[in-house]
Amino acid sequence: MCLTDDLVEADSLTPPSVDRAGCVQRCKRPARGIYERVLPKQGFLHFAVELGSLRLVALDTAVPNQGGGALCAERLAWLDATLAETPDTPTLVMMHHPPFLTGIAHMDRIGLEGREDFAAVMRRHAHVEAILCGHVHRPTSTQVGGRPAMICPSPAHQVALDLRPEGPSAFRLEPPGYMQHRWHDGQLVSHVAVLGEWAGQFPFFDPDGNLID
Numbered sequence: 688m689c690l691t692d693d694l695v696e697a698d699s700l701t702p703p704s705v706d707r708a709g710c711v712q713r714c715k716r717p718a719r720g721i722y723e724r725v726l727p728k729q730g731f732l733h734f735a736v737e738l739g740s741l742r743l744v745a746l747d748t749a750v751p752n753q754g755g756g757a758l759c760a761e762r763l764a765w766l767d768a769t770l771a772e773t774p775d776t777p778t779l780v781m782m783h784h785p786p787f788l789t790g791i792a793h794m795d796r797i798g799l800e801g802r803e804d805f806a807a808v809m810r811r812h813a814h815v816e817a818i819l820c821g822h823v824h825r826p827t828s829t830q831v832g833g834r835p836a837m838i839c840p841s842p843a844h845q846v847a848l849d850l851r852p853e854g855p856s857a858f859r860l861e862p863p864g865y866m867q868h869r870w871h872d873g874q875l876v877s878h879v880a881v882l883g884e885w886a887g888q889f890p891f892f893d894p895d896g897n898l899i900d
C-alpha cells in the first residue's frame with residue numbers, strides 16, 4: 688500500500704509495508720520510530736525499497752508549515768543518484784505533491800516548486816514506470832519528463848473540478864476513492880476505484896452462458 692496523502696496520520700498506521708511519502712502543513716511529520724526500517728535517521732524523509740521485481744522510491748516534497756511542496760537541489764540530487772543505482776529495475780516514484788500543474792488554479796498555487804528540474808531527472812531514467820502522487824484529491828494523469836504521472840483520488844473529499852483561473856478553493860463530497868496498481872509480466876496497470884456500498888455485482892451471463900440483457 689502506498690499512502691501519500693495528507694489525510695493519513697502516521698499514528699494510525701501499522702509498521703511498513705505501509706509507507707508514507709508525503710506530509711503537508713496540517714500533518715505531523717511521521718513518527719520516525721514507526722518507519723525506522725526504511726526512513727533515514729535525519730534529514731528528508733526519502734527512502735527506497737525493493738518490492739519483488741519492482742523498486743519503490745519515495746521522495747519527500749514537504750515544506751514545513753506550508754501547503755505547497757518543493758524539490759531543492761539536495762532532494763533532486765538524492766533522487767537522481769538513487770534512480771541511477773538500479774537502472775535496469777522498474778521503479779515507481781512516490782511523492783505527495785504532483786510535479787505538474789493540474790489546471791485547478793487554487794491547488795496549482797500550492798503546487799510543487801522545482802517541477803522543471805524534476806522533469807529533467809525523469810528524462811534521464813527511463814526505468815521509472817510511473818510517478819504516483821496525492822495532494823490534489825482528484826484522479827488526474829499526464830506525463831512528466833516522458834514518464835506517466837498520476838494523482839490518486841482522495842479517500843475523503845475530492846477537490847472540485849473547476850478549471851477556471853478564478854475558480855474558488857472548494858471541494859465536493861464525491862465518492863471517495865483509491866488506486867490499485869497491478870505489476871504483472873513487466874507491465875504496470877493502474878485502476879481508479881471508488882469506496883462505498885454500491886448495488887451489485889451483477890453477472891453478465893446466466894448459468895447457461897447467455898448474455899443477460
Ligand SMILES: [Fe+2]
Binds near residue numbers: 693
Ligand atoms: Fe497536501
